[in-house]
Amino acid sequence: MGGGNSKCEYARFVKGTKEEGYSEHLCNYVNVDPNLLTASISDDCPTVFHAWEKTCSRLKHNKFLGHRDDKYEGRPYKWMSWSESYDYVNNLARGFKALGMMPDVEAEGKIWNFMGIYAKNRPEWALADLASASIGGTTIAFYDTLGPQAIEFVIS
Secondary structure, eight states: OOSTTOOOOOEEEOTTOOOTTSOOOEEETTOSSTTOOOOOSBTTBOSHHHHHHHHHHHSTTSEEEEEEOTTSTTOOEEEEEHHHHHHHHHHHHHHHHHTTOSOEEEETTEEEEEEEEEOOSSHHHHHHHHHHHHTTOEEEEEOTTSOHHHHHHHHO
16 A cells, blocks of 8 residues: 555555455465464554544544445546544444444353444445444444345345
8 A cells, every 4th residue: 555655565465365266365474373362553543443543633634435426527536635534434423323223242251242334335324334333333244245145145
């Protein structure tokens, strides 16, 4: 990732994981054991949500998420800033809680809160995922290619 002559490393290949037709697996470059998802880049950003939140405070007015606007000639991008996304995510998370959309589910000796998202790739998908994460939820992605039986199985 990154452009130009950037030497910043984000991931590394895991030796011995190559399968026919695929590259070796990638893992976070700071993970000593690629089978454990325990490493974070910094102490103040232990999760993707925390990194997003920190970036929202740093880059408030910069462009964050965009989508093509079909209402205009040439379908130009319509952008949401980091601070707009922060407000959107917080309001959406409050709505999830107020509507009881992520009830407590007990399993494996823990309490879980799941959020299923059935949508095409678009900014709202990422924002709903961040809203779920902000209140401790686990997101499950549903795609129209799964078919009704597979979706029913995952929900059950």
